[in-house]
Amino acid sequence: MSTSTTIIYQPKTEFNPITISSFKAYDIRGELGVNLDEEIAYRIGRAFAQILYQRYHAASTQPDDTTSLRPAIVIGSDIRHSSEQLKQAAIAGMMDAGIDVIDLGMSGTEEVYFATSHYQALGGIEVTASHNPINYNGLKLVKEHSKPISADDGLAEIQALAESGKFTTDNPSGKLQLLTDKSTYVDHVMTFIDTDKLKPLKLVINSGNGSAGPVVDLLIEKLAQANTHVEVIKLHHAPDGSFPNGIPNPMIEANRVATQQAVLEHNADLGIAFDGDFDRCFLFNEKGEFIDGSYVVGMLAQAFLNKYPNESIVYDPRVIYNTEAVINDHGGNAVISKSGHSFIKQVMRDSSAVYGGEMSAHHYFRDFFYCDSGMIPWLLTIELLSITGKTLSELVAGYIEAYPSSGELNFRLTTHDAPAIINAIEKNFSVQNPVKSTLDGLSLNFGEWRFNLRASNTEPLIRLNIESRGDRKLLDTKIQEINEWLAAQGARPA
Incomplete structure (x- = not known):
């Protein structure tokens, strides 16, 4: 533990009203020098701290679950070259608001989640742009007990205060403390598996030159100390804010090639890849094939229900057939939630769910403060491979055959906006009398197949997922049919 005394950013003493357009539905993301800079980071840090501090003092007269907290905020940052300066500006703002700050140094988002609860802080900030282009950055905020903050639950209030400068x-x-020791966090992550059950395995881990590398090293060390025989081939391992091997975003097919090739070259049992702040985990089987996130959700749901019978599992509505079948077959309680971390986490808390998963490779755990982690899923997977004696392709083959899906297909809008297209496609298919849900975008279920169409929260895109019950030919037909229909509406594959 050490105390940092140098604050790089020197704020103004007076603040005129400004407009900050980098606030999104769940976090803050912007283009550097356009709608995100050090002054904006300072204002956000100061507004965030002031509002949390006021709530903390109000709670002293009306005791609730905030009374055990300490008046401090945790902050960390990813490896991007701009992240340290933005972090220091936010720190200056929080300290000027009268709040103590715990600086985790270079860290992933889940480390901030962990530290916020572990240190009983009022809230936490991770400075990261995750998988966005290199000229972007952002801030992810959580409040007490690592609870998310959304536009309708405090984020708009923070924006208003930051813009006003009042x-x-x-x-x-x-005061500022620099606490960069990751050992308590790593120890907690390791509690999710029984190392005595691990068999010899060879892994390829691609950290994407993001923030994951140091944590991967610590976990490998823990596995070695437990006398396991897990060999790890490290790929793009060293943190490097210039991202010499491209922005770490395994959702882009071209970015998967290096991991796939390494799995085949080294005859590995499993490939693992992360995005920049490693809150998402992507898996590749022993053949180098990318495993769609919806099947990973089913696999982990089954693993948790084998350990914890009759528990609740939360999932998002984009792809549901396989997940619901797994939960029902293994005696769990299926709880659907709108996609997005704020919604998933709240539904998990409400249902005390042991696990929640999204097809976007976000995985949430009750014993990780209902937060998402990119490290826990791959550890659970190597435990599952060891316990079952199966390969990853064998574990998910039944899922894929029983419930084939399209994967997420993105379309860029050119002539119509998203609501117009969604309304039109609903009208087009209404004559077939499907079961309709508007929980998240539009879901139409025709019995043997279904689709979900939703607008992106961050880009001029609509996202389509189609699945069927064991009928690949039907799936392919419906993919072509809806692709052609969307093209006629001016939506082009992105």
């Missing part, structure tokens, strides 16, 4: 000035400056 900050309180009567609080003494907060």
